[in-house]
Amino acid sequence: MNDKAHKIAYAVFALAVILLGWQVDNQYYLQLMIFIGLNTLLALSLNMLMGYAGQISLGHAAFYGIGAYVTAILTTTYQVAPVLALPAAVGTAMLVAWIVGIPTLRLSGYYLGMGTLGFGMIVHIVLREWSSVTGGASGFVGIPPLEIGLVVFASGKNYFFLVWAVVLLCLIMCRRIIDSRVGRALRSIHDGEKAAAAVGVDTKKLKLQVFVFSAGMAALAGFLYAHLVYFISPGTFSFVASIRIVTMVVIGGMASIWGALLGASLLTLLPEWLHAFSEFEMVVYGLILMGVMIFLPRGLTRGVLDVYERYRKNHDR
Amino acid sequence: MLRIRNLKCFYGRIMAIKGISLSVAAGEITCLIGANGSGKSTLLSAVCGLLPDWTGEIELEGQSIKGLEPPAVVRRGISLVPEGRLIFPPLSVMDNLKLGAYTRYKKRAANAVEADLESMMSLFPILRERFRQPAGTLSGGEQQMLAIARALMARPRLLLLDEPSMGLAPMIVEKIMEVLEVLRSGGLTIVLVEQNALAALEAADRGYVLETGAVVLQGAADELLADKDVKRAYLGKDYGDFYDAG
Numbered sequence: 001m002n003d004k005a006h007k008i009a010y011a012v013f014a015l016a017v018i019l020l021g022w023q024v025d026n027q028y029y030l031q032l033m034i035f036i037g038l039n040t041l042l043a044l045s046l047n048m049l050m051g052y053a054g055q056i057s058l059g060h061a062a063f064y065g066i067g068a069y070v071t072a073i074l075t076t077t078y079q080v081a082p083v084l085a086l087p088a089a090v091g092t093a094m095l096v097a098w099i100v101g102i103p104t105l106r107l108s109g110y111y112l113g114m115g116t117l118g119f120g121m122i123v124h125i126v127l128r129e130w131s132s133v134t135g136g137a138s139g140f141v142g143i144p145p146l147e148i149g150l151v152v153f154a155s156g157k158n159y160f161f162l163v164w165a166v167v168l169l170c171l172i173m174c175r176r177i178i179d180s181r182v183g184r185a186l187r188s189i190h191d192g193e194k195a196a197a198a199v200g201v202d203t204k205k206l207k208l209q210v211f212v213f214s215a216g217m218a219a220l221a222g223f224l225y226a227h228l229v230y231f232i233s234p235g236t237f238s239f240v241a242s243i244r245i246v247t248m249v250v251i252g253g254m255a256s257i258w259g260a261l262l263g264a265s266l267l268t269l270l271p272e273w274l275h276a277f278s279e280f281e282m283v284v285y286g287l288i289l290m291g292v293m294i295f296l297p298r299g300l301t302r303g304v305l306d307v308y309e310r311y312r313k314n315h316d317r
Numbered sequence: 318m319l320r321i322r323n324l325k326c327f328y329g330r331i332m333a334i335k336g337i338s339l340s341v342a343a344g345e346i347t348c349l350i351g352a353n354g355s356g357k358s359t360l361l362s363a364v365c366g367l368l369p370d371w372t373g374e375i376e377l378e379g380q381s382i383k384g385l386e387p388p389a390v391v392r393r394g395i396s397l398v399p400e401g402r403l404i405f406p407p408l409s410v411m412d413n414l415k416l417g418a419y420t421r422y423k424k425r426a427a428n429a430v431e432a433d434l435e436s437m438m439s440l441f442p443i444l445r446e447r448f449r450q451p452a453g454t455l456s457g458g459e460q461q462m463l464a465i466a467r468a469l470m471a472r473p474r475l476l477l478l479d480e481p482s483m484g485l486a487p488m489i490v491e492k493i494m495e496v497l498e499v500l501r502s503g504g505l506t507i508v509l510v511e512q513n514a515l516a517a518l519e520a521a522d523r524g525y526v527l528e529t530g531a532v533v534l535q536g537a538a539d540e541l542l543a544d545k546d547v548k549r550a551y552l553g554k555d556y557g558d559f560y561d562a563g
Contacts, residue, residue, distance in 0.1 A: 188416050
């Protein structure tokens with residue numbers, strides 16, 4: 001897509017968010033849309049790493065969890081204002097990513113998958129077992145609502161606008177990175193590390209940077225999550241959550257910022273829609289995901305575009 | 318310009334290059350020929366910093382490049398056109414070219430890079446036609462041209478090419494050799510690694526013949542072209558021909 005198409009897409013997107021936020025009063029739907037927003041952030045952060053730079057991470061929920069727990073501990077146990085906890089939450093996740101990334105990113109392919117998987121499990125276990133600090137398996141209670149200046153983001157509507165404004169900003173930021181010189185280098189790593197090195201891309205450094213960036217963004221989602229639900233528990237940040245983020249990226253379409261939005265929406269909404277199937281819910285859920293992968297192997301975004309292009313070609317004739 | 322002294326390269330415990338010394342004069346095309354496994358590509362990898370495990374000395378204009386990472390080597394003015402081209406297939410031709418200039422953006426070289434893009438497209442007009450197309454849709458010869466153009470975008474003083482003729486029709490090989498000669502007359506120093514010895518020696522000024530990790534013959538390219546051993550082993554002249562001529 002060119003620059004103009006993206007600007008139009010942002011405008012349509014912003015308009016849709018405003019309209020939805022304005023028209024929808026039902027708390028359940030607002031909450032659902034907020035979750036779509038948070039999941040979009042997570043999918044977007046992983047897409048930068050996986051879709052563009054081609055580095056798989058099966059432990060991304062760990063950074064989500066670190067973001068949520070750092071703000072929870074700071075704002076509740078130490079009474080720090082949430083605004084001040086935000087840089088700490090994002091910073092901690094980035095620092096952890098940097099330390100973990102140095103040895104881990106030497107791996108590639110399946111091995112990197114295993115490495116990040118192990119990391120995700122370690123974080124999950126720490127959150128569950130270090131009960132004096134994290135509240136252990138029963139979770140962390142009493143996180144205060146988010147206050148910025150005089151505004152308290154407590155009602156569904158306020159929070160809806162906050163989350164989606166953050167999503168829009170992140171979408172624009174990621175797009176700009178992808179189109180820049182650094183973004184080109186990222187994509188070159190995906191296609192061949194040796195070739196990237198041959199043109200002078202410092203692949204090690206760049207992979208570490210995108211990993212750290214991606215972790216920071218996931219932690220931002222974790223921060224927003226903690227102040228949305230006031231109660232967090234380790235289960236939310238387990239291995240299954242990591243896999244769900246990967247699925248969002250793959251289903252939505254790798255290497256596409258809008259793919260993150262689509263994948264996150266589908267995977268958040270599907271379980272809600274499928275309640276009608278009661279005990280067969282998970283079966284149908286699995287079947288739909290399999291169907292998408294069989295018929296649109298490059299994800300929804302690319303798949304929809306392909307169908308559209310084929311349609312246009314047939315009509316041009 | 319480039320001087321290599323007693324270079325030994327290792328893959329684990331295997332020694333792939335067993336003490337090669339050679340020198341490349343500025344403004345010349347130097348070719349390295351030899352069969353599979355003779356160590357040609359390994360030598361280029363060592364020069365580019367892609368192969369960390371070597372001993373001996375490699376000097377560019379009198380300065381050692383030992384221990385430099387690939388990006389630093391590119392910044393010193395050495396560009397590699399890798400074996401098998403290794404372009405970035407999903408990226409557009411434009412993005413591939415701009416990636417070649419990756420190390421230059423920091424110096425606020427945006428205008429110079431644009432100008433270089435333009436000159437690459439006059440050197441290889443086909444790239445202008447394919448400018449926005451994904452590089453993977455290009456034909457083999459076009460991809461090779463793109464790979465060369467990409468390497469040139471870094472404004473190298475020394476260009477290394479690893480088997481640019483691989484898998485290409487003779488006509489296109491000729492075209493690529495012509496481009497190399499144009500570049501040489503523009504002052505670029507070129508090291509050409511080839512299995513296609515005939516094409517390489519015809520374009521080159523000097524040649525080295527490698528065999529199992531050592532230099533077995535060296536000299537001016539036209540002398541090598543006339544050399545009996547080279548003829549027999551690398552130029553595909555058959556034995557009858559060889560004995561008749563001898």
